[in-house]
Amino acid sequence: MNDIRSGYLAIVGRPNVGKSTLLNHLIGAKISIISRKAQTTRHRVTGIRTDADAQFVFVDTPGFQTKHTNALNRAMNRSVTQTLNDVDVVFFVIEAGRYDAKDKVVVRLLPKDRPVILVINKTDAVKDKAGLLPFFAEVAADFDYAAVIPVSAAKGRQTDDLLKEARKHLPHSGLLFAEDDLTDKSERFLAAEYIREKVFRLLGDELPYATAVEIEKFEIDGALRRIHAAIVVDRDGHKAIVIGKGGESLKRIASEARQDMERLFDGKVYLEIWVKVKSGWNDDERLLKSLGYE
Incomplete structure (x- = not known):
């Protein structure tokens, strides 16, 4: 583990794009809860994956709220913006074939001083795969992404490509957590x-x-x-x-x-x-x- 890279990676996006499903798949355990309802995730949840040459510390965030403004939603939005300031790499997750004003609100929050990887999730649900190429181009034009990676978090497709790309951007440092840790949550x-x-x-x-x-x-x-x-x-x-x-x-x-x-x-x-x-x-x-x- 001499050339180990370790760092924090935020998973952000509007509600219900599959952020928690992605986190759970990447670490191989159910750390972040999921349901079909938007806004299931309310807290920052940390999941840890340690491979032979890298330790990825993923921070799953609540979906950024644009409609309701009670104290709970304000707290969740603060959690998202704070996380973006604290990490080495950002995964911005959107849903394949769907990109609208709610996603663009999150784009405006993305940091310009660190790598942001655009993760296009739920590609397995798109019947017209050829139609995805112009969609990729349209979305990628809105921000200077380090990479664009299409995945299916539910099926585990191309998540290895995502990890490979993310590793390039992690700092060279020792392990941040023990090798067998899966989360920092109690x-x-x-x-x-x-x-x-x-x-x-x-x-x-x-x-x-x-x-x-x-x-x-x-x-x-x-x-x-x-x-x-x-x-x-x-x-x-x-x-x-x-x-x-x-x-x-x-x-x-x-x-x-x-x-x-x-x-x-x-x-x-x-x-x-x-x-x-x-x-x-x-x-x-x-x-x-x-x-x-x-």
Whole structure:
């Protein structure tokens, strides 16, 4: 590992272009939660990949918000702009065949003093592959990109090309993290994220945006983890929906989250979840800080 290159790489883009799917594929583990709903990612999530000649420290960011301006969205946007100032390389992810004003808002944030690689994701979903060439040219004209790499994060196509290109731009330095580290996030953080992912996946379209997760107790006893968590909602009506008829929704959220945790933590998990109401939590700076938002 004499010629090791190590550095930080930001993954940015508008909501729902596949940033978290890309991160999880690149590091080979589910660190960043995903769902079909936009804005699933709310925190900066760091994933670490160590190869024979490079260590890539990826920072997955929330999708940049252009519509809503509550305290939660302001915090997420701050997270994106701060990350862009802190990294060595930027992956700007867009969706193949789709490039509009929301993407161009992010283009205006891209740093001009460090390499930005344009990652065109979801190429597997495009039937007319020949039509992608003029699309590449149109998008690439808006910024001086170090490279343009088409990929399919979901299928793992051409992600090796992306890593090869990124490595060229990393500084020569020793390892930033231990070789077997996958993330700098705590198990407590990951547990909360897994629960929140199930809320996004299993409940209706609007409700997940009015929820957060608070870990109230996290104990490790040998290979067993005891986790007590609260799903925080905005009003009483939401509480009933999260619990579901006869408690069915909450049971399913807990069961699926627990299975994911056991896979990641490689041990048994005792998980207890309840629901509590904190009105206006997503527009309360103090409360957001207590829930771990930067």
